[in-house]
Amino acid sequence: MIFRQLFDRESSTYTYLIAERQGGEALLIDPVLENTDTYVRLIEELDLRLVLAADTHIHADHVTALGALRERTDCATAMGEMSRAECVSVRFREGEKLRADNLKVDILYTPGHTDDSYSFLLPDRVLTGDTLLIRGTGRTDFQNGNAEEQYDSLFDGLLRLPEEMLVFPAHDYNGMTRSTIGEEKRFNPRLQVTDKQAYVDMMNGLKLGDPRLMDVAVPANRSCGLKPAA
Amino acid sequence: MIFRQLFDRESSTYTYLIAERQGGEALLIDPVLENTDTYVRLIEELDLRLVLAADTHIHADHVTALGALRERTDCATAMGEMSRAECVSVRFREGEKLRADNLKVDILYTPGHTDDSYSFLLPDRVLTGDTLLIRGTGRTDFQNGNAEEQYDSLFDGLLRLPEEMLVFPAHDYNGMTRSTIGEEKRFNPRLQVTDKQAYVDMMNGLKLGDPRLMDVAVPANRSCGLKPAA
Numbered sequence: 001m002i003f004r005q006l007f008d009r010e011s012s013t014y015t016y017l018i019a020e021r022q023g024g025e026a027l028l029i030d031p032v033l034e035n036t037d038t039y040v041r042l043i044e045e046l047d048l049r050l051v052l053a054a055d056t057h058i059h060a061d062h063v064t065a066l067g068a069l070r071e072r073t074d075c076a077t078a079m080g081e082m083s084r085a086e087c088v089s090v091r092f093r094e095g096e097k098l099r100a101d102n103l104k105v106d107i108l109y110t111p112g113h114t115d116d117s118y119s120f121l122l123p124d125r126v127l128t129g130d131t132l133l134i135r136g137t138g139r140t141d142f143q144n145g146n147a148e149e150q151y152d153s154l155f156d157g158l159l160r161l162p163e164e165m166l167v168f169p170a171h172d173y174n175g176m177t178r179s180t181i182g183e184e185k186r187f188n189p190r191l192q193v194t195d196k197q198a199y200v201d202m203m204n205g206l207k208l209g210d211p212r213l214m215d216v217a218v219p220a221n222r223s224c225g226l227k228p229a230a
Numbered sequence: 231m232i233f234r235q236l237f238d239r240e241s242s243t244y245t246y247l248i249a250e251r252q253g254g255e256a257l258l259i260d261p262v263l264e265n266t267d268t269y270v271r272l273i274e275e276l277d278l279r280l281v282l283a284a285d286t287h288i289h290a291d292h293v294t295a296l297g298a299l300r301e302r303t304d305c306a307t308a309m310g311e312m313s314r315a316e317c318v319s320v321r322f323r324e325g326e327k328l329r330a331d332n333l334k335v336d337i338l339y340t341p342g343h344t345d346d347s348y349s350f351l352l353p354d355r356v357l358t359g360d361t362l363l364i365r366g367t368g369r370t371d372f373q374n375g376n377a378e379e380q381y382d383s384l385f386d387g388l389l390r391l392p393e394e395m396l397v398f399p400a401h402d403y404n405g406m407t408r409s410t411i412g413e414e415k416r417f418n419p420r421l422q423v424t425d426k427q428a429y430v431d432m433m434n435g436l437k438l439g440d441p442r443l444m445d446v447a448v449p450a451n452r453s454c455g456l457k458p459a460a
Contacts, residue, residue: 004407004408005407005408006405006406006407007237007405007407008405009239009242009405035405038404038405038406042406045413045416045417046413174268175236175237175238175239175265175268176234176236176268176272177234177235177236177237177407178234178235183275183276186275187275
């Protein structure tokens with residue numbers, strides 16, 4: 001498997017390029033508009049054909065490259081059925097799969113950070129979007145976020161995956177590039193709660209400011225990062 | 231094997247935590263002083279014992295955490311015999327090995343960026359310091375850097391490693407986290423030269439400004455990042 005983690009320093013976003021083999025089909029998860037050239041160049045260099053670019057959810061902190069990649073590479077674009085983004089050609093749902101040659105990526109619906117948050121599961125690793133971060137969890141206070149749903153997505157979902165499963169989030173702000181489910185269960189401070197109510201109280205007490213790009217990014221991302229026609 | 235890549239956003243430095251197994255001995259390569267707490271916490275969480283912290287060379291763009299880690303964890307500290315750093319407890323040379331339990335890391339002397347630049351070789355990956363970067367090479371215009379020596383370190387050294395060998399550099403400024411020897415041979419623009427003289431001419435024509443922290447970092451790093459006794 002080809003698995004490349006790419007970092008956008010401005011928004012601390014991780015983008016993932018996934019393929020079964022050199023010369024084959026590729027998926028790109030959570031691409032950032034400003035890095036489109038980098039992605040296209042790397043995809044060409046690795047002799048890959050981008051078949052699909054997908055976002056784990058509508059991001060509020062950066063503009064997606066989905067539309068730009070579709071224009072540049074003719075790839076399909078995908079968001080979850082809950083994303084209410086009319087611009088994409090594929091709207092996936094829990095239980096479906098993304099495919100690149102014989103590689104299958106399972107789709108898990110993991111709401112809480114937003115009501116359109118999904119995770120992508122490979123045999124040995126999971127892309128957790130903003131649901132599960134390394135030693136953190138995504139905020140739940142905008143875009144129909146919901147701390148109760150996030151608790152369920154974590155404790156009845158992601159945290160039931162095998163302990164040794166690698167965790168690759170959509171962001172990291174502290175220089176960490178990967179974790180495991182076991183590590184997060186033990187050392188993620190947000191997960192050391194006794195019950196759902198304690199989690200909800202903690203998340204609702206965070207009092208965070210709005211993301212800097214929110215007013216730009218959310219509407220832009222609903223149209224795949226391209227300006228809507230006038 | 232445990233292999234963790236950590237990113238320092240301020241200097242775009244990659245630090246590598248390497249161990250054979252959870253509960254065992256660990257090595258830390260190119261640690262950054264400001265991130266010492268992060269390293270110590272992660273080492274504790276993974277139930278590792280830091281036996282040795284090493285720098286690939288005397289860095290000019292950040293202050294090393296070697297001294298701070300020795301004070302915090304009692305680890306050995308290592309730089310190459312060419313580093314002229316009296317502060318370290320181990321001075322390694324080409325052909326020797328770093329060890330963590332049964333894991334052996336081969337040491338290659340790869341001068342050119344500086345005259346004390348080393349690379350660290352594992353069975354499937356190589357830590358290339360500033361000698362070989364992703365789609366770049368380390369500048370050769372200070373700290374006894376030498377473009378001819380760098381050409382030899384690359385073309386008669388690192389680039390003779392197997393094509394599929396993973397490349398993990400000490401820095402990346404473009405969001406790339408890894409590469410391979412084959413990729414760099416084909417796509418690294420600095421390596422598309424016809425001969426040594428062309429490489430030397432290119433490197434000597436770069437006309438780069440000094441690193442921002444150079445006047446602070448180089449003397450500090452010669453004393454392992456700790457202030458010399460008055």
